[in-house]
Amino acid sequence: xxxxxxxxxxxxxxxxxxxxxxxxxxxxxxxxxxxxxxxxxxxxxxxxxxxxxxxxxxxxxxxxxxxxxxxxxxxxxxxxxxxxxxxxxxxxxxxxxxxxxxxxxxxxxxxxxxxxxxxxxxxxxxxxxxxxxxxxxxxxxxxxxxxxxxxxxxxxxxxxxxxxxxxxxxxxxxxxxxxxxxxxxxxxxxxxxxxxxxxxxxxxxxxxxxxxxxxxxxxxxxxxxxxxxxxxxxxxxxxxxxxxxxx
Numbered sequence: 001x002x003x004x005x006x007x008x009x010x011x012x013x014x015x016x017x018x019x020x021x022x023x024x025x026x027x028x029x030x031x032x033x034x035x036x037x038x039x040x041x042x043x044x045x046x047x048x049x050x051x052x053x054x055x056x057x058x059x060x061x062x063x064x065x066x067x068x069x070x071x072x073x074x075x076x077x078x079x080x081x082x083x084x085x086x087x088x089x090x091x092x093x094x095x096x097x098x099x100x101x102x103x104x105x106x107x108x109x110x111x112x113x114x115x116x117x118x119x120x121x122x123x124x125x126x127x128x129x130x131x132x133x134x135x136x137x138x139x140x141x142x143x144x145x146x147x148x149x150x151x152x153x154x155x156x157x158x159x160x161x162x163x164x165x166x167x168x169x170x171x172x173x174x175x176x177x178x179x180x181x182x183x184x185x186x187x188x189x190x191x192x193x194x195x196x197x198x199x200x201x202x203x204x205x206x207x208x209x210x211x212x213x214x215x216x217x218x219x220x221x222x223x224x225x226x227x228x229x230x231x232x233x234x235x236x237x238x239x240x241x242x243x244x245x246x247x
Contacts, residue, residue: 045072063089063098070105079109100131104140111147119147138167138174145177154184172201176208183211188219189226196232209233 049069056062066085073082086102093099107122123144131137141164148157158181164174179194192215198208212232216222222229 059093059095063093067101067105074109074112079113083109096129097132100126100129100136103129104136104143107140107143107147111143116147116151120144120151123147134167138164138171141167142171142174142177145174145181149177149180149184152184154181157181158185170201172198172205172208175201176205176211179208179211183215188215188222191215192222192226192229196229199232 049065049072052065053062053069056065066089070082070085073079073085083106086106090099090102103122103126107119107126110116110119110122123140127137127140127144131140141160145157145161145164148154148160158178161174161178161181164171165178168174175194175198179191179198182188182191182194192212195208195212195215198205199212202208209232212229216229216233
């Protein structure tokens with residue numbers, strides 16, 4: 001997985017971006033493994049992480065460990081602790097890229113909590129800082145598109161989904177969100193096209209296929225107007241797309 005932008009692939013910033021993505025991915029992993037019987041282990045893990053933060057004097061190292069701690073807190077559903085760490089760090093660091101990534105994490109937490117207005121504000125604040133990583137900008141644009149759709153602001157959602165696809169047209173999520181934007185604006189044929197593109201990018205994307213089936217069911221004339229959507233309704237009719245180096 002390559003990271004693009006004005007920082008080189010071997011730079012410290014690139015490594016920090018990967019640390020961020022790993023920490024955020026810990027959310028799903030920890031949710032699958034954490035049970036009430038793991039409570040003593042959870043307390044030991046938290047103690048270790050907090051001790052590591054308290055003994056770290058280098059900001060870069062602190063930032064990396066903070067992201068792991070944030071991911072850990074999200075995994076055990078202690079979002080308030082994760083938000084407190086991020087907000088405290090935002091008040092002390094002057095590094096604009098750290099601000100971008102903290103706003104991204106806060107936006108994702110707000111999305112998990114279904115607080116779309118807050119999520120939109122966090123993602124927008126991160127974009128205002130002009131992130132140097134194309135991958136981070138893609139995530140921000142796509143997440144904004146999703147949240148704006150959820151808030152019923154479909155025209156704005158379309159704009160950010162299109163911007164995400166300009167950055168990386170190989171990812172199914174932005175096509176799926178674009179399809180929802182189109183549908184919300186009554187652009188039914190365009191919605192069908194975008195959902196089909198999502199399925200082409202990932203033939204296992206059942207979310208896009210379910211949406212496309214519902215679209216066809218709600219609009220019977222769509223099958224005649226756009227017979228090509230049959231390829232998306234039949235999983236065997238769409239060949240899987242090979243993953244690209246850029247991720």
